[in-house]
Amino acid sequence: MANAEFLISDRLSFMRFLGLGLHDRVPDAKTIWAFRERLTKVGAIEGLFSRFDEALREAGYIAMSGQIVDSTLVAAPKQRNTEDEKRRLKAGESAAEIWPDKPAKARQKDTSARWTVQFGKARQREDGTVLPDIAIPSFGDKAHASIDRRHRLIRRWDVTDAAAHDGRMLRRGLLDTTNTGSGVWADSAYRSKKNEAFVNRVGLVSQIHRRRRPGKPMPAHIRRGNATRSKHRAPIERVFAVQKQAMTLTIRTIGLARAKTKIGLANIAYNIRRLVQIRRAEAA
Numbered sequence: 001m002a003n004a005e006f007l008i009s010d011r012l013s014f015m016r017f018l019g020l021g022l023h024d025r026v027p028d029a030k031t032i033w034a035f036r037e038r039l040t041k042v043g044a045i046e047g048l049f050s051r052f053d054e055a056l057r058e059a060g061y062i063a064m065s066g067q068i069v070d071s072t073l074v075a076a077p078k079q080r081n082t083e084d085e086k087r088r089l090k091a092g093e094s095a096a097e098i099w100p101d102k103p104a105k106a107r108q109k110d111t112s113a114r115w116t117v118q119f120g121k122a123r124q125r126e127d128g129t130v131l132p133d134i135a136i137p138s139f140g141d142k143a144h145a146s147i148d149r150r151h152r153l154i155r156r157w158d159v160t161d162a163a164a165h166d167g168r169m170l171r172r173g174l175l176d177t178t179n180t181g182s183g184v185w186a187d188s189a190y191r192s193k194k195n196e197a198f199v200n201r202v203g204l205v206s207q208i209h210r211r212r213r214p215g216k217p218m219p220a221h222i223r224r225g226n227a228t229r230s231k232h233r234a235p236i237e238r239v240f241a242v243q244k245q246a247m248t249l250t251i252r253t254i255g256l257a258r259a260k261t262k263i264g265l266a267n268i269a270y271n272i273r274r275l276v277q278i279r280r281a282e283a284a
Contacts, residue, residue, distance in 0.1 A: 001029035036265070040257050045264035049157070052268055056153060056275065063176050064150035066183030066207070068233050069190060071166050072240040074263065076113045076140035076251040112256035114163035115139050138162060141251055141259045145239065145267065146174045149181065152235050153274055154267045159260040166190055171198045183207045185233040188226075207232065243270055 008014045009026040020026065027035075039045055081089065088098050095106035118136045142164055146156040155176045158169060166189040175184065184199055188209040199206045209226050212218040243249040249266050251259050
């Protein structure tokens with residue numbers, strides 16, 4: 001929040017965007033925090049995103065050429081809890097129930113964020129030795145998004161804890177049935193019989209990565225098909241990279257509702273940024 005306050009007072013472009021003049025008072029960090037808190041309490045972020053998406057479509061930037069679905073982990077401050085506290089958190093108890101005699105501590109405990117393990121592929125050695133995959137424990141929330149392939153704008157999104165399974169989210173509002181293209185690209189985490197049936201049922205065509213059968217090597221034709229799908233799926237990685245690097249997206253709030261508001265605002269900001277890029281390219 002302090003960084004936002006500084007940027008608004010330091011840059012004329014920020015002041016013009018907010019409709020502020022040089023003589024106007026710049027909102028301080030506490031005011032910005034309070035505004036975001038009100039957005040969370042009234043559940044306004046999804047409506048704001050939909051209004052801007054509607055404006056994009058009215059301007060001619062409709063969802064086209066199919067869609068790409070993926071998710072990314074958004075880091076949150078790690079929680080230092082005992083084994084008993086972890087057990088009670090997983091059982092669904094609130095912070096006030098776990099720490100009734102420590103209200104200040106309870107207010108600072110994020111009971112919705114979860115631990116998960118990310119697996120990264122290790123490189124082969126020069127002699128052909130296959131090294132084991134790298135397991136990286138992570139704590140936080142997970143941002144799910146669907147972009148259209150033509151404009152690479154975020155069209156659908158959701159937020160869950162980090163341990164939520166990606167594949168289940170495909171059937172929970174991530175697909176945009178208004179897209180003019182029928183293709184759906186996603187990695188193998190989204191491939192299941194239920195998802196394939198769902199994609200077909202809503203009139204779309206699955207381009208989801210195929211998996212290797214357990215205990216058997218990947219057939220050459222499936223490997224080549226996955227490589228082709230990866231080229232089409234790559235643009236969504238750029239979306240997450242912009243949010244995490246250029247926009248420094250992290251979670252420093254308490255609770256899933258606040259995390260959803262922050263990620264939703266980041267999605268709107270990304271779409272504004274992307275719209276500027278599209279218009280500059282059109283004018284060139």
